[in-house]
Amino acid sequence: MSITIYDVAREANVSMATVSRVVNGNQNVKPATRKKVLDCIERLGYRPNAVARGLASKKTTTIGVIVPDISKSYYAELSRGIADIATMYEYNIILSNSDKRMTREMELFDDLLGKQVDGLIFMSDSLSEEIKKEMSTANVPIVLAGTLDSSTDLATVNIDHEQAAYDAVKKLIDNGHTRISHVSGPLTRDINRYCKKVGYERAIKEAGLPVYEEYFIETDNTYDDAYEKWRILRQLDEKPTAIFAGNDDIAVGMMNGIRDDGYSIPDDIEIICFQHTLLSRAVRPQLTSIVVPLYDLGAVSMRLLTKMMNGEEVTESNVLLPYRMEERQSTK
Amino acid sequence: MSITIYDVAREANVSMATVSRVVNGNQNVKPATRKKVLDCIERLGYRPNAVARGLASKKTTTIGVIVPDISKSYYAELSRGIADIATMYEYNIILSNSDKRMTREMELFDDLLGKQVDGLIFMSDSLSEEIKKEMSTANVPIVLAGTLDSSTDLATVNIDHEQAAYDAVKKLIDNGHTRISHVSGPLTRDINRYCKKVGYERAIKEAGLPVYEEYFIETDNTYDDAYEKWRILRQLDEKPTAIFAGNDDIAVGMMNGIRDDGYSIPDDIEIICFQHTLLSRAVRPQLTSIVVPLYDLGAVSMRLLTKMMNGEEVTESNVLLPYRMEERQSTK
């Protein structure tokens, strides 16, 4: 049916090996021959079959990306970073959604290895033992993007969430607050449990303040849930005067709950959050935020993966990227 | 290195043909033999090589998706719809970003065909002649998702953007407005030029109102640009009293420009927009919107593609999905 390397070889009166050399840019081809072959390729409309190539060479120039949910802008932005670097190094990406379900993660993992991907970038809330075991037996390089690995034997790319959370809460403390609530995403996400919450508590304790359990609110990361959960804080005798929110969806949900109740931001309550989306800047007042470099998280992960796939020596396989705080209108 | 079908065959004392039958669920295998083979597969940890399978069978169970920019929530949401149906039918997705650049689209197209994808879902602002030609010679099924094809010989899935725009503007007219501005996305996007703008003008004309050129504002689809472009409208002698915005980013940009100027929404100016993201509901006042079923657009596209890949007869290959209007606080 379609044109093969053999057709080109016959048309150009050379062997398929020569055509292969031309296609792969091998220098051991006489310029005249190269031109002749190139002409035939053009004329016949030959397009190399990457599947056959993959079988013969054991390289597919394809990597797998397992992401909880690409429709979440957090992962979409991160994936774009991965994709751009992948393009730069001429890799394709097989993108799959896990919904953070462990069985699904295992399935996808197996599936992608079956497809002979050259490498894998993995994102999840938390690494199960099963997945870790599966990863340790896989014979392709793996990078965890924005995902914690307590044992640190896997390559990871992150920001220092603990310190970032500390910075955010410190800012509120410096503004004179003593009753600071942490409205968090789900604690099933390691970054929330072991980084942001820890940083929050460290800042509070360092300031000599008590850590009130009632001021810790767990949400499912959605605007709607955060909006509802404001009710819990509002009925407290001693309401918080400042909120550290796990991300901007949560912050805006809280903010709207607060304002629908007649309170003012930042006059009555100040808010600071991790920024994952445009939302932080689009709402009024604009939210003071820890800006998370999502694109870079993806890009650096992919760059690291290319090094591993090339067998290059990787000096630091647990990368921490810089972040910054942007002061806007939700704090004074 | 890794376990092949041949290893399993030897271990189970059968031919590779039999192992292949077991793996592929072929019924012509004695139950006892099947069990024996399955045991060996389990014991050896055999994982079929999808590349070899693809070469032999000429099916990769992989489809290509070309998207302008996955970091835009519009495409991220749509892609999730594609992905879920793909999973259901056991296809993987190679996801690539084109940034709407035609040369990049051509490259990707060629690249994906080289990877022997079984089908392709394509999204773009507009179909170039080059791409259409390339598509017509491709020997795999192609579906355009949220992308116009004037010649209608390609399969497409859309909503009736023209009618939706008409409905939106009609709503504003019914609310008594006569000076209605259309703040559009770029006219290089066919849906903006040939659907939304046309629907806007149809509604205006049908109401016996004049179409003022000054009321048409083109933006680059971003919040920031829309925020800036408010300046153009504000300096008009006769400012519009209502705005039909191409999407929620634009609407929020406009809204913030308007309010930073001291005007009130909806009292001074009413706004209605196409909703692509959470933004419409997260801002205050919440935006009255045409809710675009992005997820469904993707899901239906993928379902259509599976039918085409199966060689099933497709009765309607230009699908229009329903949409709805949700009245919120930015209109009275």
Next chain:
DNA sequence: TTGAAAGCGCTAACAC
């Protein structure tokens, strides 16, 4: 119900 064998389209020694 099972096996033998011929490819699928390409890469990569190895030989010339």
Next chain:
DNA sequence: GTGTTAGCGCTTTCAA
């Protein structure tokens, strides 16, 4: 510089 050839790991006739 170029050609020959043996796989890569699997599916799929065709026989038995």
